[in-house]
Amino acid sequence: MLHHISLGVTDLQRSAAFYDAALAALGYVRVWTDSSAIGYGLPGGGDKLAIKLRKEGAVPPGPGFHLAFAASSRDAVAAFHRAALAQGGRDNGAAGLRPEYGPHYYAAFVVDPDGHAIEAVINEPV
Structure with missing residues (x-):
């Protein structure tokens, strides 16, 4: 359904360092x-x-909005979380199973330097 999404940032270099690291994972x-x-x-x-x-x-965006990125593995979810925190992200939920979303839903949540809530997730059996 979605083609792409854009996020407004106040410091392009700071946000680039954050997203370069978090998304590379x-x-x-x-x-x-x-x-x-x-x-x-x-x-x-x-x-x-x-x-x-x-x-x-x-x-x-306010409460209720977040952006979830597809991960290829649970290790990638954990690496995303570590990289995001190392580049100034704020922890919003460490990598782990989220049984309230399903038996295989493995995710990590962070808030980027501009306050956007983002997530990395894989929803597959191990």
């Missing part, structure tokens, strides 16, 4: 860059996420 890379935005996706593909500089009025 999931196998995603920069697929384009310009002076005010960066797109991320699978190597050789188009962007699925763009971060865009919005110095004035950059406010994250």
Whole structure:
């Protein structure tokens, strides 16, 4: 259904360092860059996420909104969480099973430097 999503950020370099590290743990890379935005996706593909500089009025969506990234393994979920925290993210739930979402739902939750709630998840049996 979704083609891509964009998030407004107040400091492009800080956000780029955060998303470069967190998304690399999931196998995603920069697929384009310009002076005010960066797109991320699978190597050789188009962007699925763009971060865009919005110095004035950059406010994250309120409670109830979060963005979940697909992970290829539980190890990738844990690596995403570690990388995000190392780059200034705030812990919002360590890597682990979330039985309230299903018996195989394994996720980690962080808040990016601009306050966007993000998640890495794999929902498959081990």
